[in-house]
Amino acid sequence: MKKYNTRAILASLLICGFVGMFSETALNIAMTNLMGVFQISAATAQWLTTGFLLTLGILMPMSGLxxxxxxxxxxxxxxxxxxxxxxxxxxLGFNFEMLMFARVLQAVGMGLLLPLMFNTILVIYPPEKRGAAMGFVGLVIMFAPATGPTIGGLLIEYLTWHYIFWFSLPFLIIGLLIGLKYLENVTDVTKPRIDLLSVALSTIGFGGVVFGFSKAGEGSEGWSSAVVVTSIVVGLIALVLFILRQNVMHNPMMNLSVFKYPMYVVGLLLVMSCMLIIMSSMIILPMFLQTGTGLSVFTTGLMLLPGSALNGILSPRMGSLFDKYGPKWLVIPGLVIVAVMLWFFTALSPASSGPLSWLCILGLWLG
Structure with missing residues (x-):
């Protein structure tokens, strides 16, 4: 196996990935502030997140190509x-449109970086060390979104929302410089023929489903909205056609044969579930704590800090335990803890005590 400067490469990828994920949830805690600054509704402000995720949903399926x-x-x-x-x-943003455009550019960067990070780590690390390396990736995926509200709350409390991005910028530049020095080409460039129909079906399919789910949270009609139903139905039809086309192509844009392996499917479902819980929690919890319980932005960030810190401490350790014991004895207890904490969340209300909310958040991140 070729020798790589694995520490430097991993550091570069993790720094950049961490900052990208951090800025996503750090901005969530600023939503209430942005609504007042730009004089926009909650539904409009939510497009700063929806637009980011929509761009990711369109771009990431094309990462293999x-x-x-x-x-x-x-x-x-x-x-x-x-x-x-x-x-x-x-x-530098001074209006909503400028910030929205910036978020799309950030999403393009993250849509390219995240698949590249996973692929590079799988290539440069031998199988017996991949668990430990993926533990640090878990630090990025889980810890970065969790620290966003805390640091973002501090910056907004004493400065302005602009400093969420000024704070991120130096780390991205450092990550770029490290990568330019140490990152090597680890994949083979085969220059496959681009199947425009597959690209179109993928874009319509993933984009339509993400857009439909996003629009379902807006307005009074919700899931019964004609726009929501049409977007999801068209998206699902396009995805079915996309899958059928990939299965008959000699060189498909997305190799779906990996779904023949049960462990891959289970792992994919677990990652999807974790990201669903993490990202939704980091959107809903700050809004609940600020508008529901009347906490300040900074106090809200502090409420979320212990859980995120615990998760950050445990993630690298869990990667080493994965190499030693396998996934079974880590996944099952984690899922049980998460399920119990989510059940406790259903009982939270504006009248709930601070310690109860704090314990629920801490338990969720522990799982």
Whole structure:
């Protein structure tokens, strides 16, 4: 196996990934503030998150194709330039449209970076060390979104929301410089033929479903809205056609044969469930604590800090335990804890005590 400077490469990828995930949830805690500054409704403000996720949903399914068309260094550089430019525009933003454009650029960067990070780590680390490396990836995926509200709350309390992005910018530049020095090309560039129909079906399919689910939370009609139903139905039809086309193509844009392996499917469902819980919690909890219980932005961030700190401490350790014991003895207890904490969350109300809310949040991040 070829020798790589694994520590430097991992550090570069983790720094950039951490900052990208951090800015997503740090902005969530600023939603109430942004609604007042830009004089926009909650539904409009939510598009700062929806637009980000919609762009990710369209771009990430094409990551396999992009990894075959461009070198590792080209994709890394492109993703970081997009992140840095988007973050710079957001830091200078003076209206909603400018901030929205910046968020889309950030999403393009993250859509390129996240698949690249996973693929690179799987290549540069031998099988017996991948669990430990993925533990640090877990630190990014789980810990970064959890620290966003805390640090974001501190910045908003004493400065302005712009500093969420000014805070992120130096770390992205550092990550880019480390990557340019140490990151090597770890994938083969085969330059496959681009199947435009597959690209179109993927874009309509994933984009339609994400857009439909996002719109369902707006207005009084909810899931019965014609726009929501149409978007989801069209998206699902496009996805079915996309799957059928990939199965008959000699060189598909997305290799669906991996779904023949049960462990891969189970792992994918677990990751999807974790991200669903994490991202939804980081949107709902800050809004509940601020508007429901009357806490300040900074106090809300402090409420979320212990759980995120605990998660950050445990994530690398869990990766080592995975290498030693396998996933079964880690996944099952974690799912039980999360399920119990989510059940406790159903009992929370504006009248709930602070310690109860804090314990629920801490338990959720422990799971």
């Amino acid at each position: 992009l990894l075959q068309m461009f070198t590792t260094r080209q994709l890394f550089t492109g993703s970081l330039i997009s992140l840095i430019v988007g973050t710079s525009i957001a830091a």
